[in-house]
Amino acid sequence: MKEEQKKAYKRKYEQAKRKGVKFWPDIIYKDLLVSFGIFILLVGLAAFVGVAVEPKADPSDASYVPRPEWYFLFLFEFLKFVPGKIEWIGTFVLPVLVILVLFALPFLDRNPLRHWKNRLTGISIMGVVVLGMVGLTVRSVLTTPKKEEAVASTIQEKYALGEDLYSVNCVECHGPDGEGGVIAGVEGLEGVDLKSISSRDEIYTRSDETLAAIIDYGQQDQGMPPFGLAYGGELKKSEIDALVMYMRYTWDDRVELPSDAASAGAIPELSAEEIPSYEVHISRLAKRYCISCHRPGKENNNYLMGSYQEMLTSGDNADHNLIPGDLDSYLILAINGQSILDENGEEIIQRMPPTKMMKEEYIHIFEVWVLNGMPETASDAEALTVQGQE
Template sequence: MNEEEKKRYLERYKEKKADGELFFPHAIAKDAVVSLGVFILLLCLVVFVGIPEEPPANPADTSYIPRPEWYFLWAFQALKYFPGQLEGVAIMGMGLLIAVGLFGLPFFDRNSRRHPRNRPVATLSMIGIVVGLIFLTIQAVVTTPHSEATGTIIGGTKEERIQAGGELYAQHCAECHGENGEGAELKGKAGEVTDPLNSDDFLTGHFDDTIFQLISYGQPGAGMQAFGLAYGGPLTDQEINAIIAFMRAWAEPEEEPAEALVDLAAIENPSFAKDIKPIFDKKCASCHSKRLKGGYSVATYELVMTSGDHAPVIIPGDAANSILAKMLRGIKTEAGGLMPPGRPLKQAQIELIERWINQGAQNN
């Protein structure tokens, strides 16, 4: 800058300053208005668009791929170019470089010209930095492995999950817990039977999260291995959740089609093997087959007729005085109340069993 230029510059500076505005209140007011605008915009976004929700943090989820927010992705990506031990150096180095650079700017950039076109080095550096940041960000996004959203490996619909869960259950769990969670004898431990998982007690008494933990961590003390990947087991989170969906389906009242129940009403001479046993197997066996609640078993015709702490519980030809029939209707007896506890059979099923008893409770 020569003397001439300098004089002109100072004159213009004086002029500008004379008709300028004060920082307070002008600049402050402008800042306040813009801040308010941004705040209202954010508020509207939150209210009308909503906040993207990620699933709650789950320390047992090994498939989760942690990533920084988008505006830090460039730094995250840049670190990948430094081998392990140098990462720390890089982090410190980058910060130091930026700080020193900004601090030193007034010392090494003495150019009085302000227009970007007159400052090629500064302008090109800045363009380089911005392009670099954009490049690194894009690089980070495209190299991020695709994270499976929960429930996508296994079909999205509830039926598909229950189906997949059923297969996994049969493969991994049925051996010790019975095909439908009714409980089973443990191998090598004669007489030791697992508690039913399909009971109301268990299913209503545990949240999904708790059951998830029970399966994921296993019961190391009792002889059940850990099944979650996080604990060295074979099952992913989705697979465990599918198994839970399958277990939950035990509790849901099966939608017996109305016509099926009408059909029951039409059976005038019910057969034990064809009509009665299937109901016992489905509704009673969980507590009255391998486990013998009340000493009663529905495993065979003989046991149906003769077992029980209050045997006989069936009086052929007299349903009204049979303990079993009374219990099905929830009438209190010396042997206990409603069977199955808490979830009575359908009216048509109860009538069918009563008809069978009244006709002699034969093994037909």
């Protein structure tokens, strides 16, 4: 900036000052009012919105969808548009560049004029950037998956999850009712005689923490393997909690499962003539067996199972996953324990669920559903049933 421009500015500023006000009380008064307004807002937020309660950090629970604080969301969202190979441009080069430009702004912008009409380029660039940031933030908020569909949160969901985990992980040794007995057909534990884990002696004397610890760390000297993710098992902390809750409510006669929880979690049985629907049957099965992997951010051939639409249309093999009336649909083959190979003989889909097959009656529900063209709602399915009888 040239000397005369500096002088011109100073002259203008002196004029403005002469027409101006005193810092105290005029400016302070306004500042104080605004600060007071903010203060009211703060106390209101603290009192009526509060601080959300989150579960304790659990390094073994990788199912958590990470979200940064809202003012970093735009950056987080922006990275979705940056290809993986040049991710560092988005994560490093660009932010550093922005910061450098901000620092250097007074030297980059040598235009002595200050009114916005005389600085349209700069103002528009800043406007676009800010709008972009706001847009990305909004987009990020909208695309954040709802927590409810990711983890079991209500008592009935937890109970159902626990029941299911029990049937997958525990039944082969401890029996369907925790009665124990001689183990057959389990590698390494053949012939071991287990005592009951559901008797009063056991369930009365063990606290939830103890049960969770046994499941987590195992009891190696007695053959019980550790199930905690951190100790070589496959269960997350939240899953172990659900398991313990299931055991407690099922075997401990001192506590009673809330009545609505007992029925709500169960998967409805299919009567002989009934045609299952997504709404009543499949959504629950998918939630229990599939959704933990078939949701955004997991390795699943992009096949999502969070909604009816997603189940029918998403995924790399969308054309083959579900074909109305065709029991060779990939999904049906996979849940029957077959892996799907591509033309080169490479496995593209492994059997599903990978750990252990579903109960036969559940597989049957899927099959009947596909055979009848995959109805969405209960009324759709009912209409089909009626037609079938005619």
